[in-house]
Amino acid sequence: MTAEIIAIGTELLLGDILNTNAQYLSRQLADMGISVYFQSVVGDNEERLLETLHRAMKRTDIIITTGGLGPTTDDLSKETIAKALGLSLVEHEASMKRLISFFKSRHISMAKSNLKQAMIPEGATVLENNNGTAPGFMVKTDQNIIIVLPGPPNEMIPMYQESVKPILEDLSDGIIFSRTLKCCGIGESTVAEKIQHIIDRQTNPTIAPYAKSGEVHLRITAKSQDEAEAIKLIDTMEAEVRGIVGDYIYTTDQRTLEETVVDELREKGYTLSVAESCTGGLLSGRIINCSGVSDVYLEGFITYSNEAKMKHLGVKKEILDTYSAVSEETARAMVEGLVKHSGTSTGIAITGIAGPTGGTKEKPVGLVYISVYCGGKTIVKKYHFNGNRHKVRERAVVQGLIMLWNELNS
Amino acid sequence: MTAEIIAIGTELLLGDILNTNAQYLSRQLADMGISVYFQSVVGDNEERLLETLHRAMKRTDIIITTGGLGPTTDDLSKETIAKALGLSLVEHEASMKRLISFFKSRHISMAKSNLKQAMIPEGATVLENNNGTAPGFMVKTDQNIIIVLPGPPNEMIPMYQESVKPILEDLSDGIIFSRTLKCCGIGESTVAEKIQHIIDRQTNPTIAPYAKSGEVHLRITAKSQDEAEAIKLIDTMEAEVRGIVGDYIYTTDQRTLEETVVDELREKGYTLSVAESCTGGLLSGRIINCSGVSDVYLEGFITYSNEAKMKHLGVKKEILDTYSAVSEETARAMVEGLVKHSGTSTGIAITGIAGPTGGTKEKPVGLVYISVYCGGKTIVKKYHFNGNRHKVRERAVVQGLIMLWNELNS
The missing domain is CATH 3.30.70.2860 (Alpha-Beta Plaits)
Incomplete structure (x- = not known):
């Protein structure tokens, strides 16, 4: 079985956004043994989209489109796909109800243009959108299966997983x-x-x-x-x-690194607190992405300034003056003050130079100290992370989780 | 003038790599006023690449290909493009010399297969590769300009900047x-x-x-x-x-929302502290993504538990008991306790139910209260955000920034 992925959107052709949907879908299809021979990107333009659709319908079994389902007039995927299939658009009652209640629950008035999002080609199977206003749909013809998905990845991926994957799995041999x-x-x-x-x-x-x-x-x-x-x-x-x-x-399961760490903390009856300087809350933010984490995660401090490090973590002024804020000694004092103050059995502290400014020859941008307190002892490690400010901070967050995971498993 | 970008490589169709080249080139071309109507991705397959090339040559002025210039037998871009153009491949002496010296300087013996990288369609203009072994090339016909670039972005981008961009600039009108x-x-x-x-x-x-x-x-x-x-x-x-x-x-400039907010705080001589419950550090994490924010952002608290809200923000037990942690009253007490404790002129506090668990009929998942203290007064707003835990938290972060921005500009 072969498939073709067509991403629709002028913003892709302008280079405003990256076509991550094509990669995601390609990998999903490859895993199912469905061969993707082509990916195409075409703008919000009827003529060129029709050309692309007609060709795909001739050469490929399964066509998956992403994008162009928005409420504005430049979003014309649905209208054009219906035209290519010779189908007219009809109002889908359930989708209309969903749309109305979506806006009602958010206490915002619905723009008239949103109404077109509840229009679906006649006979199509509607794919519910639990993360946005645009439903997707699927049409089977004698030759093809055409699957139409929204563009935003946070809407497209859940829709694929919930509605499309089970259908394709049924079609696959073996x-x-x-x-x-x-x-x-x-x-x-x-x-x-x-x-x-x-x-x-x-x-x-x-x-x-x-x-x-x-x-x-x-x-x-x-x-x-x-x-x-x-x-x-x-x-x-x-x-x-x-x-x-x-x-x-x-x-080897669906859990993320932070979920694995939180589960291990919970199993051991441990609690956690976090103190962050350069990562500024991102590590806590990631840990708190685990639902129901409140029995494990007690509190966190964002101590970006030296004052905050002294006030909330009890880091001594002499340590900051002698070794500077980005040092093994400060990282150690941060985590030890943190767990003492918070009364938790484990703690993570991060201090570093994320850049682009603030680096020196001795303490260059990317230098990060991470300290972990676990099982009654403190471990401090020094890292040199590459990349821009965002990248350095992201790497420090992952490394903090890895260090705690290592200690829990050592 | 119109252009089409063709990325060649089975690894793209398997979803193993992301097609960042298409985005890069699209943006470059858009900036020059060259309209990209299509991006295509095709595997290392002669028949399907020929089909894609012939179509592009019919409908587009400029064709830029990336990938498939490697030394192995599955790399067949050059051979197939030469075939599509009716040209034979000839050895390019300067490229052969470069290849030999490239390997010599790295003290590695050159595999025989590398020799094919010095073969170029007759009459083509060679584009030197200063970062790898595969030269690119350009062929002009009566109808088209075909530009053939290597796949790795660290080779493709410098080659585009050094050799391709000047050529296209000369061609562009306006x-x-x-x-x-x-x-x-x-x-x-x-x-x-x-x-x-x-x-x-x-x-x-x-x-x-x-x-x-x-x-x-x-x-x-x-x-x-x-x-x-x-x-x-x-x-x-x-x-x-x-x-x-x-x-x-x-x-209207390059700044992000958080950079704009931080700049406005700085201009007004204001300082900021942040207290987060459901967003758990993500708002602070985003604000601290602004380099040099330490003069504005003083400290942050992640008060996921009621205990932390009482301990660090001075929220009274009666408020939590009477109105619950997710309420207008708690949000107000959080931000007022926060600025009092931190001594900052502005503050943001967020409390909500990010889900997937913890929701009730009265307080459903997605209910978030955001409070902002600015200019001596407190504003509390109630939101109903849709989507999964991640989305609810992300939206709350953006809304917190927007609320503060509004107050700074009101």
Whole structure:
């Protein structure tokens, strides 16, 4: 079975946004054994979109479009796709109700233009949008399956997962099973080098490493006629991989690194507090992305200034004066003052120079100290992170989580 | 003049890598006034690449390809492009010398397969690669200009800047200038409705709204023979748009919303502290993404638990007991306790139910209270945000910034 992904939107052709949807969908389809031969990007232009759709309908089984479902007049995906299929648009009652209640619940008046978002080609299967106002839809013809999804990834991805993936799985011959071994604390090229002999001889299952902001995910994918056989194939390869890089694998389930850390803290009956300087709340923000974290995470301090470090964490002025705010000594004093003050059994503190200004020859931009208090002892590590301010801060957040994970598992 | 970007590589169709080249080139071309009507992605497959090239040659003036210039047999861009143009490949002496010295300088022996990288279609202009082994090239025919670039962005971008951009600038008629009016506190469809009459009659300059997580950006683009004329065209349209939605425009420069807020705080000599419950540090994290913010941002508290709200912000137990943690009264007490405790002239506090659990009929998931203290008074607003936990928190962060921006400008 073949598929083609058509991203619709002039903003893509202007280079205003990156077409991450095409990558996401391509990977999803590849995992299911559906071959993507083409990706196309076309603007919000009827003639050129029609041309693109007609060609895709001739050469491909499954067509997935993203974008152009917004309420404004320049969004014309739905109208044009209906035209290409020779279908007229009809009002979809349930979608209209959803739209009205969506605006009502947010206490905002609905613009008239939003009404067009409840119009759907006749006979299409509506794909509900639980994260926005534009429903998607699917049309089956004798030759093609046309799946129409919204452009914003936070709407497109859940819609794909909830509504599209199950449909495509039913169409696929054989089943595809995959498992991701999530690694932290090791680089992509190092992992790849260590398991190169497995990568080289892969057939079924296959294995592929993916770098994910500070983590490496190893995805094992097996194709089989039944689930038990696929799981057996994956188990065998996982065991071999674990024999080589097992120490770095933090989970093989859906959980994120922060969820794994929070679950381990909870299991051990530990509590956590966090003090952040250069990351300024991002580490806490990520930990609090775990729902129901309140039994584990007690409190956090954003101590960007020296005054705040002294006031809330009890860091002594002499330490700041002698070693500076970005030093092993300050990081240690921050986490020890933090857990004392907060009464938690574990703590993380981060202090560093995220840049672009503030660096010196001795303390360059990217220098970050992270301290972790766990099991009655303090660990401080020094890092040199590459990249811009945003990147340095993001890496420090991941590394803080990794350090705590390591301590919980040591 | 029109252009089409063709990215060549099976790894793109498998979703292994993101097509950042297409975005980069699209933006570059848009800035020069060259209209990109299509982006395509095709695998390392002769038949499908030929099909894609022939179509592009029919419908577009300038074709830029990226990728498939590597030394291995699956890299067949050059061979296929030469075939599409009816040209044979010949050895390019200077490129051969460069290749040999490239490997020599790195003390690695050159694989035989690398030799094919010095083969170029006859008559093509070679584009030197100062960052890798694959030269690019350009072929002009009566109908088209075909520009062939390597795939790795660290080779493609310098080659584009050094060799391609000057050529295209010479070809372009007129210059393109654009300006973005960044709006906050108003939805995309509402903006579009208000300025629909301007959108409807747009020719030069054009105007287009883009939704950007809680913000709407209006981009005005003018084409002209000289800069002064373009700026005049944009100024006129900006004035008209400002007459309608001026209250929502926070900047027209490169700054983000948080940078604008921090700059305004600094100008007024104000300081800021932040207290976060459900957003758990993300608002502070975003504000501290502004480099050099330490003179404005003094400290932040992540008071996810009731205990932390009482301990650090002085919220009274009776308020929490009577009105609950997610209430107007608690939000007010949080921000007032915060600024008192921190000694800052402004403050933002956020408390809400981000979900997926914790919601009730009276206090559903998505209910968020945001309080802002500024200019000696406290404002509390109640919001109902849609979406998952991540989305609710992200929206609350943006709204907190917007509320403070509004107060600073009221």
